[in-house]
Every structure is written in C-alpha cells, then in structure tokens.
Amino acid sequence: MNVRRHLALATAAAALGGGLALAPAAQATTAQATTAQAAQESGAAAYSCHMKKKNGRWYAGHYSGNTVVPAANKVTSAGIEAQCILKHVWKKSIAVDGYFGPKSKAAFKPVQRSANSVCNAKLKVDGLPGPKSWPYLRHTGCP
Numbered sequence: 359m360n361v362r363r364h365l366a367l368a369t370a371a372a373a374l375g376g377g378l379a380l381a382p383a384a385q386a387t388t389a390q391a392t393t394a395q396a397a398q399e400s401g402a403a404a405y406s407c408h409m410k411k412k413n414g415r416w417y418a419g420h421y422s423g424n425t426v427v428p429a430a431n432k433v434t435s436a437g438i439e440a441q442c443i444l445k446h447v448w449k450k451s452i453a454v455d456g457y458f459g460p461k462s463k464a465a466f467k468p469v470q471r472s473a474n475s476v477c478n479a480k481l482k483v484d485g486l487p488g489p490k491s492w493p494y495l496r497h498t499g500c501p
Contacts (some may be wrong), residue, residue: 367427418442428458
C-alpha cells in the first residue's frame with residue numbers, strides 16, 4: 359500500500375473516531391516519506407552532504423559510482439549524491455532531496471555545457487548525470 363493511501367486511511371479513521379493503527383514500520387515509512395515530500399515541496403534539504411575530495415573528484419557519501427542515472431520519481435542515492443555535488447561544489451541553489459527532477463536537471467545542464475565547451479566532452483545536454491557525465495560532475499575541471 360502506498361504512503362498516500364496509508365495517510366488517507368489514517369486520516370479517515372481519525373476523523374471517524376476509528377482506531378486504525380499503523381504498524382511501526384508503516385509509521386516510520388510514512389514519516390520518512392512525509393519528511394522527504396515536505397522537503398521537496400519546500401525546497402529544504404532532506405539529506406546531509408559529507409563532501410570529500412579524493413583523487414581530484416568530489417564525493418558526498420551517498421553514491422561512489424559513475425554509472426547510475428538518478429530518477430525524478432523516487433529518491434535514489436545517486437540523486438542525493440549528484441544534488442550534493444551540484445549544491446556544494448558547483449554552488450547551485452537546489453534542495454538535496456534525492457528526487458532528480460526539473461530543478462536538478464536545470465542545475466546540471468550548465469555543467470554539461472561547460473564540459474562540452476572547455477573539455478570537448480561531447481556530452482548530451484539533457485540535465486541527467488550518466489556514465490559519460492558523472493566524471494565531469496565530480497571533477498571541477500577536465501577529468
């Protein structure tokens with residue numbers, strides 16, 4: 359059962375005076391989803407970034423690879439990682455919520471354009487970190 363349905367059932371039960379009780383795991387999932395959704399809607403960061411530079415590349419502690427494309431419809435560790443790097447290294451004003459949606463894509467497109475013009479990277483400027491563009495996101499110069 360999805361989180362919204364859990365919330366709707368709990369709200370309806372409370373309004374009717376019923377005693378619908380969510381299991382502890384469902385309560386935790388609901389609270390986490392509500393927190394992430396609220397952060398996404400408010401623009402606030404929901405995840406912390408522990409920035410470290412290793413071998414000339416930036417890492418935030420959520421995803422260390424270079425192949426996963428972050429998703430717009432769900433929280434992913436690659437999405438959190440990319441947003442952390444965009445926010446703290448590239449100084450983009452975005453929320454770190456793990457959803458790599460329109461604002462995150464818009465923030466990443468200039469990085470891709472810069473890689474193409476400065477490094478002759480020949481990246482597709484689609485706003486999505488992928489196998490070819492992660493190295494340019496992690497490295498502030500030409501990797």
